[in-house]
Amino acid sequence: MRSTRTNVTILASILLMAGQAAGAPPAVADGCPATTDQWEVTDLGVTGYALDINDLGQIAGSSVSATGEQRATVWDGAQVIDLGSLGGGHASGNALDEDGNVVGNSYTATEKGHAFHWRAGTMTDLGIFGSIPTRVRDVGAGVIVGEYRHLLPNGTARYQAFRIENGVRTDLAAVSGSNAAAVNPARQIAGTQRLLEPPGPASQRAHRAFLWEDGVITELGTLGGQWSQAEAINGDGHIVGQSALGADGVLAGGYIWSAGEGMRRLPDAGGTAAPKAVNDDDVIVGTHTCTEAGTTAHAAVWTGPGAAPTLLPDPATGTATMANAVNAQGEITGWAEAPDGSRRALVWRPAPGSS
Template sequence: MTTVGALTACLALAGPLAATAWSAPPPAGWTSVDLGTLGGPRTDATDVNDKGHVVGQSETAGGLRHAFLWRDGVMTDLTPGAWQSAATAINERGEIAGYVQLAEGQPTQAFRWYRGTTTLLPGTEYGSEINERGQVGGTAQPSEEDPWTTSPFVWTSGTLVEVGPVPYPSTWTSSGIVDLNRSGTVLGRTEDFDDREVSYVWRDGTMTRLGEADGRFFATDLSDRGHVVGRASEADRLLSAVLWRDGTAEDLGTLPGDVWASANSVNEHDVVVGWSQGADPTDSGRRAFVWADGYMDPIGVPDGAWSEASEVNDRGQVSGRIGFARPDGTPVQQAFAWVDGTLTPLGTTHRAVAVTDQSGAGHVLSIVYDDGARAILHVPPKRRS
């Protein structure tokens, strides 16, 4: 799952990448649906389940930003009487996690929404994740006297358990949640005093640091098996794509001719996707990769286009974005799906694109940026029985 906070970082990567003229063919069998808005000009979508139900945040006609559920073509405001809110995650049962600010000036609280009933979670700030057991993960502020200290939490059927503080030397005690898996394991992240990333896994009260104390490990995704992917760097500052499993970090390498890489997502079969890059990003750009069983392969794109893989589901279907130039030289981006070795460009081109989630059924969720932000759900062709 990808959170709203990751979108800014995703867009920031677009600047230095090279682009070459290319015209994308129309997608075969896919349907691209603009989810609309709650009356205002902007919609940000964060999560989609296998039924194609989408959650996120949309601007109202009055200029407020509210949590929404989009289902069967209808967008519903989940907090119509609130000041501000956002829905961040949805599971297969339709349970939703998010956060809400009930009135201007009040603090935010995490919430769980299910079948029209909203449950506020006392002692919390932001709800970020919800797993298939209905557990909500997010960020809490343990002490009102210290507003700068935050800690992940796991809420289970009315019981709140806080994760933290981080116990490692020369590391800030505050941290935030990255992911929550089916067993209630938390993937968290903070920084040390030298601004190096520190990632950890918390399970049943035990916290395990990922990577070495003299390096840094930026975790991006957690599988239900407890395996983690991300990127690591040492003194030379070059990035390595890493898979952490069974207490060991495995360097996944790079594509031939490249010098650094980052892993963005992992499925339950330890298939990993991300990007690999050459020494000069303005010349070589990025190339999406798929790693499995010790081998890293590129996702083929037209000559001159760059690519990044963001998501992979348990069927091995991959989604991400490609960048290229229109015939007039204008740089554009487009979402893609990679299924059974074939890359399919999705929808139309835009100034910038962020792929935020992919369902187990293959739906690809994206936000497109032109004059504003709009949410697009790319629905795959129906599978033949």
Template sequence: MNTRLVALAAGALMGMATATPALASPGTGTPPARQYEAVGLGSYQGDFLEPSALNNHRDVVGKVGSQPFLWRSGKVETLAVLTMGSTGEALDISDSGHIVGASTTTDGVQHAVYWKADGSVWELPGLGGPFSVARQVNEHGVILGEAMDADSRWHFVRWDDRVVTDLGAFSGDVSTSGINGAGQMVGTAPFGASRHAARWEANGTLTDLGVVAGTTVSWGHAINDHGVAVGQASNGGMGDVTVAFSADGDKSSVLPVAGGHSATALKINNAGLIIGRTFGGPEESHPTIWVDGVQVDPKSVGVGAPLIKDLNDNGDLIGGFDDMHAGEAYLYL
């Protein structure tokens, strides 16, 4: 598959004083002078922590063993689950302390959940089926996730003040994968005979973020508070390359990937730092960073984890492990 890495600048937000930062031309700019310092997250009752996300206060959430955790200032605490014997995982945390994830009860049913700042856990309403999960939360407590309906079909959903909105059933054509502080969502939607990266406004308005030259399909993976989104694009052929989109999808540029390998951009912070993964070469899959349009090898700046799971607006990173690796996770400051 000819997959191109893309950064989609989705335009300025309504009422936002800060201008949308321009995307740098690919291959220009200066790699970061910053050298990261690794802080081990340690273990809890003999199990290494498995992080999912961090916020700007350097709070980290994830799971340890079969329980959700919050790591704060070097201390670990497990979070409440729905019932005695339940398991769980925390998947995202906002700066205001909203935490979301899932808790599986002893009957095997997985419930989307929300942890308040006081540590109490609330079940989020679903769509009538036995499974749901809350994956992302913004600063206003708007939550993005998935839920199964009574006919066992998965749907993308959004929760506002614990009220669920059905965003549509899973399909190869429509998906949502990121939300920002203004409630804008990014994902993929059908446009004409193809699928393109798309942005949904909080009021439901849909914008086609387009494709780049030489590609026919694109996907949006994440969006920051300036409306800049990242993802990837493909022409469905062989020979992998990489790309970047701009403001409303009408301009594009390529994010470089060393060796011409395939890559995907997974997250972007409000300063424009992008994290993702490249595929191919001596290691089949490994993390990568883009700063000002320049690809940076994480190992060259002190980041040795096989996975970069998340980043915050300070540029701090959280490193974890995949099925091929095991060990202590690190916060990179």
């Protein structure tokens, strides 16, 4: 679940400490962002990924078993729940909501890329829909969203965004290839359409982020380039993602979009912002790549749309990090790349005294 209602007391204190108010004009700083001391990092103790976190603090992701299989996993306090698989021994939990729904992907005994829905100990195979594997990306209030790929009569592949509610799958009326990245409790969906397969050079890309609501698709525009893509939506319908900055499509910036203010570029401190999630107080997480430090992306947080990025602290197990989701308490999930190339599941929590 990518959209949450934040505890105002916690986040208001963080905003004050950061010295930035949400909605202030974007500021660009010289040099790489500083590392914040307002969050503390915990390694979840497994090789794997932490991909989502709900308002209850439950985390969905994957962990690698002793036999080397990737297993769909939920962390619920001290309890670590292996969700199993669809028979193929390889699965990942991609998202979860507050109602006990977990969605992800799994191998079966004979095929890859089946979507699944897990609830109360039962994993249901959602299938592949087309002749090419399906991906489920998010679940909110029981609504599941994602995309599948299928072959056109000329043999090329295209993406098709879909939603599943009460067991009924509906393809979104998007054009020229589409995905559905996230859904909020109001059943609004953020996604991207006009996707090419294969993507092709940046100068040829023309995809657009969109908002789907009650069957109507609204394109969000761009930051001046010819493409944009959506990553997450919060409960107020605010969407974050990336957009091209120029006609060549190479340089990109992070954005937040709202119906009232349109698309606004996130401050990037002279680097590259890549937001992945936003909560209902517009606290945004993702990665920041500092041009002065090379090309390594680092987990970052923006405490509001006008706040400068700050880097989340590294664990002892790795320094190349990614932040994937943020919940109502300001808890953030992600992963770090260890020196041996493996990845470690992480959670960052507000530090004591920051509330």
